[in-house]
Amino acid sequence: MEAPAQMWGSVRRLVLGSPLPTARMHAERVGLLGGLAVFASDALSSVAYGTEEVLLMLVLAGAMGLPYAVPVTVAIVVLIAIVATSYRQTVVEYPSGGGAYVVARDNLGPLAANTAAAALLADYVLTVAVSVTAGVAAITSAFPALLEESVAISVVCVLFVMVVNLRGVRESAAAFAVPVYLFVLCVLSLVAWGLCKSATGWHGTIGTAPSLALVAGQPLTAFLVLRAFSSGCAALTGIEAVANGVQAFKPPSGPRAAAVLAVLATILGVSTLGTAVLARHLSIVPSETETVLSQIGRQVFGESPMYYLLQATTAIVLILAANTSFAGCPRLAAFLADDKFLPRQFGTLGNRLVYSNGIIVLAVVACVLIIIFGGAVTRLIPLYAVGVFTAFTLSQTGMVRHWFRQRGAGWQTRAVVNGVGAVVTGVVLFVVGVTKFVHGAWLVCVFIPLTVLAFQQVRRHYQWVADSLRLSGKVEAPALRNLNLLLVGGLNRGLIEGLRYLKSLSGDACGVHVATLGQDNTKLESAWKELAPGIPLSVLASPYRDISGPLLDFIEAERAQGGYDVVTVILPEFTVRSWWESMLHNHTALWLQFVLRNAPGVAVANMRYRL
Numbered sequence: 001m002e003a004p005a006q007m008w009g010s011v012r013r014l015v016l017g018s019p020l021p022t023a024r025m026h027a028e029r030v031g032l033l034g035g036l037a038v039f040a041s042d043a044l045s046s047v048a049y050g051t052e053e054v055l056l057m058l059v060l061a062g063a064m065g066l067p068y069a070v071p072v073t074v075a076i077v078v079l080i081a082i083v084a085t086s087y088r089q090t091v092v093e094y095p096s097g098g099g100a101y102v103v104a105r106d107n108l109g110p111l112a113a114n115t116a117a118a119a120l121l122a123d124y125v126l127t128v129a130v131s132v133t134a135g136v137a138a139i140t141s142a143f144p145a146l147l148e149e150s151v152a153i154s155v156v157c158v159l160f161v162m163v164v165n166l167r168g169v170r171e172s173a174a175a176f177a178v179p180v181y182l183f184v185l186c187v188l189s190l191v192a193w194g195l196c197k198s199a200t201g202w203h204g205t206i207g208t209a210p211s212l213a214l215v216a217g218q219p220l221t222a223f224l225v226l227r228a229f230s231s232g233c234a235a236l237t238g239i240e241a242v243a244n245g246v247q248a249f250k251p252p253s254g255p256r257a258a259a260v261l262a263v264l265a266t267i268l269g270v271s272t273l274g275t276a277v278l279a280r281h282l283s284i285v286p287s288e289t290e291t292v293l294s295q296i297g298r299q300v301f302g303e304s305p306m307y308y309l310l311q312a313t314t315a316i317v318l319i320l321a322a323n324t325s326f327a328g329c330p331r332l333a334a335f336l337a338d339d340k341f342l343p344r345q346f347g348t349l350g351n352r353l354v355y356s357n358g359i360i361v362l363a364v365v366a367c368v369l370i371i372i373f374g375g376a377v378t379r380l381i382p383l384y385a386v387g388v389f390t391a392f393t394l395s396q397t398g399m400v401r402h403w404f405r406q407r408g409a410g411w412q413t414r415a416v417v418n419g420v421g422a423v424v425t426g427v428v429l430f431v432v433g434v435t436k437f438v439h440g441a442w443l444v445c446v447f448i449p450l451t452v453l454a455f456q457q458v459r460r461h462y463q464w465v466a467d468s469l470r471l472s473g474k475v476e477a478p479a480l481r482n483l484n485l486l487l488v489g490g491l492n493r494g495l496i497e498g499l500r501y502l503k504s505l506s507g508d509a510c511g512v513h514v515a516t517l518g519q520d521n522t523k524l525e526s527a528w529k530e531l532a533p534g535i536p537l538s539v540l541a542s543p544y545r546d547i548s549g550p551l552l553d554f555i556e557a558e559r560a561q562g563g564y565d566v567v568t569v570i571l572p573e574f575t576v577r578s579w580w581e582s583m584l585h586n587h588t589a590l591w592l593q594f595v596l597r598n599a600p601g602v603a604v605a606n607m608r609y610r611l
Contacts, residue, residue, distance in 0.1 A: 042238030135318030330358025
């Protein structure tokens with residue numbers, strides 16, 4: 001039977017794969033096709049719900065609102081082009097990655113950088129929650145019987161994507177490439193075939209138009225159109241992930257990332273506008289039981305295998321779109337950890353050369369969010385765009401200042417491109433914040449400053465630790481006066497190993513036994529005198545059967561009376577052969593180690609005897 005550590009190691013290798021050496025770091029990078037699958041799946045997947053979110057707002061005005069779906073979508077596509085063009089300059093200029101955080105840090109200062117980072121962290125968590133719940137919605141559209149289990153299915157899907165990402169960047173790219181490209185093929189086929197049929201005078205089967213009079217409850221106003229625009233701007237989330245993960249691309253990483261952004265913007269723009277045109281042409285309105293994309297697919301393809309392939313790939317790519325966050329968020333957290341704004345654990349590479357801690361935390365937080373909001377995409381969308389457009393605006397503003405500082409060849413044109421991006425995304429941020437504030441965006445507006453404050457607190461802690469540990473002037477290290485205590489639980493071979501170690505140490509020595517049941521200890525004291533002549537044994541009474549309390553009191557008293565600088569506590573323990581045998585023992589030494597670790601002037605040594 002394997003020991004617990006060996007068993008866990010075997011399970012981890014089975015699930016996640018064998019550890020990778022650091023020298024494999026460059027081999028784990030991805031090219032254009034792999035990068036599109038890993039970093040662009042989130043933005044591409046927004047085709048499945050972007051048009052629906054626009055229609056959900058416009059349908060509140062009934063039939064009068066629906067004609068505005070196409071103009072609103074055109075504005076969103078123009079915004080996609082502007083943001084993608086701006087970020088293409090960013091990834092070439094900052095090939096080390098980090099995106100909005102690094103750009104703002106280098107050009108606008110730490111406060112702007114922390115704000116961008118907090119906004120992106122909120123966006124990444126919401127990306128996982130929204131994309132997975134939208135994917136499950138595509139499944140339940142085809143199979144309504146699963147609707148009641150949508151939350152459980154969503155959580156399982158998040159955990160699946162987490163495990164795939166823990167296996168490494170290349171493996172996630174290989175796993176996700178086929179469904180991502182198959183989805184792109186299905187959507188482009190849907191748009192092309194639907195538009196071709198529409199050109200011949202085909203209008204589909206209009207089955208939802210009569211319900212418009214029932215859903216119309218608001219007048220058509222500019223504010224309602226702006227709400228529709230801000231909802232549709234969810235299509236832009238995921239673009240910034242390419243900038244955060246430039247280091248994951250093969251050299252030259254900057255140009256490769258820029259190429260991914262160009263392809264992404266083209267596919268996203270064509271697909272988003274095409275589905276909006278088809279939805280308007282077919283007079284489709286949102287339904288609680290079937291997504292807009294599913295309705296378009298059912299009318300264009302009919303009840304054919306192509307429709308079910310569209311639904312299957314939509315569900316898969318929406319679920320896998322969470323991979324964009326799993327690829328980008330841990331890298332951003334690593335940048336923050338390197339700058340001491342997040343715990344250092346987020347900057348540690350795991351066995352598979354990925355930031356495992358960031359991946360696991362992201363999955364847990366996203367699952368909690370899905371459970372809280374009941375797996376409802378529409379309830380999550382209002383929280384979605386504030387964070388990403390905050391990062392967009394700060395990133396592009398930082399790039400404008402960067403060009404004014406560098407003043408290289410063609411800097412004026414580049415500054416204009418990023419300046420336009422900053423102004424446009426700033427205006428969109430204002431629109432989204434105003435129109436979605438009471439619908440949930442206020443949560444993100446509160447989360448961002450609180451997160452920035454948390455960043456500052458973490459940074460102050462690390463600075464305090466560094467100041468406290470810093471050596472200054474002439475430093476001496478005089479010897480400490482030490483008392484060595486051996487915890488005596490009973491007479492056994494494990495005690496002998498501890499006693500041998502006690503005798504090898506310098507300083508005063510003492511044995512300590514805590515009597516928890518009020519038993520007679522005469523036999524133990526006699527045996528101790530034979531085993532350790534000259535070393536006293538103190539028997540501590542514990543009327544409430546607690547070991548740690550009397551031991552801590554004894555240590556404090558000995559330090560005060562004997563003037564000891566440090567007390568070393570030796571904890572004898574034995575180890576068994578297997579994990580299930582380990583469960584049969586109470587692990588007193590492990591508990592005492594935990595209790596004593598923060599006691600002042602106490603050092604702990606574990607002496608293990610293997611059975």
